[in-house]
Amino acid sequence: MDFLIFQVPMLTVQAVLDGLLLGILFALIAYGMALQWGVMNIINIAQGDLVILGGYIAYFMYLYGIHPAWGVIVSPIIMYFVGVIIYKLVINKVVDRDLFISILATFGISILFMQLMNFAFGADVVLANSGYGTTMLFDNSVTLPNSKIFSAFISILFAIGLVIYMKKSKLGRAIRATAQNARAAKILGVDTEKVYAATFGINAALCGVAGALISITFTIHPYMGLPYTIRSFMIVIVAGLGNLPGVAMSGMGLGVFEEFADYILGTEFRIGSVFLLLVLILVYRRFKLSKKREYLK
């Protein structure tokens, strides 16, 4: 039973496609995390909760009869301001501090968001129906929900848009300069405070997009944020900081790896195997690093 995937070759195709589509969506969330981690040196534990909040925005649009796909435009706009407000209230007080303090602060924000969402939206699991239908390949043996394809497409669009924005726009250049050396950027007239606020806002906006997409493809619930935080954290760790193409690759890679782990090891080892892979990658990195140092000596 364990090796059903080898008996039915079409399952391999299904697994790869499912993994890629899932991975791209996760990569979008990780993208935001990599950005603000790189620029502000903050690990945002509330990342997943921002995603869920974005999802609720799309859900409420759906409730009021607007197609939830519009959420990918409305949700990031609202979430940008939510991000800036969080920055002004909390993050700007911890931005130059120890990494540990920022983890504590964002952990606090995470708990607060969970409770507030639970209070405001209730504890029911909800979802928004896009009505997009299904794409069937290979004589119906491989099925891909169009909502997942839509999500992947939108994620890629936003990711490319962000890369271009970072390269071409004034704010993008300021963000990159601040990431390289905040002090030097400040001396050269970059308002780093503004840059930080914008970075956190952009991160929240990306979470908003991802949340809207998740409400269309999966389900949302006030307490479902943490897995998204952990997943994006892992993707960033695997890719390395400031490596945006790497984030996309590691997102998709982890997605596919996870699907195959599910078929080969069993569903119960799905998450565990991803964690195991993370540990192996970190050990390998450490090993490579220690070799390098010896070489330098």
Add this chain to the structure above:
Amino acid sequence: MKIKNIIITFVSAIAILFSTSVVSLAKVVGDKIILGAAISLTGKYSSNGVHTQNGYNMAVDRINSMGGVKVGGKTYMFDIIYYDDESNPKRAAQLAERLISQDGVEFMLGPYSSGLTKAIAPVTEKYGVPMVEANGASRSLFTKGYKYLFAVLAPANLYLDVAIRTAVELNGGKGVRIAQAFEQDAFSQDVRLGILDAAKETGSKIIIDDKLPKELNDMAATLAKVKATKPDVLVVSGHTKGALTAIRQIAEMKVDVPMLAMTHCDAAKLSKQHGANSQYALCASQWHKTLTYKDDFFKDGMTYAADFEALFGYDPPYQSAESSAALLVFKDAFERANSFDQKKVRDALAATNMQTFYGNIKFAEGGQNVDKPMVLFQVMCDDAGKCENKVVAPLKWASAELIHPIPKWSDR
């Protein structure tokens, strides 16, 4: 030194006097029987916590307005002290402790969910406080030898037992091929054990046995396996999240399976969220308003549902109905014990044998209700897309005929 001793003696004397007076006052104050309950009014169980509380409150009002509880020739009214356990087992255990040792409550009502009931049961057991609970179905609650725990609902391992037996029956008594996916929590794993037992007894084969992680909301891999292996029955249990995810992805991936059985469809309001996509799903339920059980207080399921809706503005989920039934059980036990002695009430509870609008209630040695089978309803939609839950099994209460096998997606 002497003065200090005197002060200490004096203070402790007052403390003892005060504490005993509180305890002796608390179980029955005047004409009131005070019950205690820790309930999830906030946190992740808050919606079901509120259903539970509404069920309790409705029953209290009804019993009180219909003459209360008669013990020793005197009439008493029910009253409940509630605390919010924040959906947190540790907090629930603390609150149970507080209800019993500070507020002096001598009879308890259960919280919402198996997990929280598990946290409270050792406390009520320690103090010998009888607890009638209506929302903890996990099998492990009834195998610990608790003497003071009574559950009005059927245990978790029976939830989908009916579905497997029905599938086997429809297969001419021959075993079926089962694919199952269960979340890794106490409740769902109990449901799984029940399926394993049923499969063994009926000679059925389990061909997929996936354990879904708690944090995942994607079942695509499991469903792809189902597509490839074509089982006769697909069983899913993973609370509301599992039910909603399953329906969404089965529809999206066009998974054809002759029978789909699930838990938590009642609360999930499957048909409301998914419309016609949820059609033909079989849902295990503790109760359905169309069942024909009767009692003197709520008459029957339909009347209960109408009264409940008039009061709270929504159709009662089974969580509310079973919670109301818990109060009926307490009233019955108090009157038969004709006393407020905890041991006597406990013995009266153990000897309960009654019918309520919610079902027959008779407790086994372990405290679970063995006289009320689970019901299965099937989501059925009309051409206009309006969906309803119709009871299809057991046959005795069926209000519609089971549609089997489920039509293929290509024919819908």
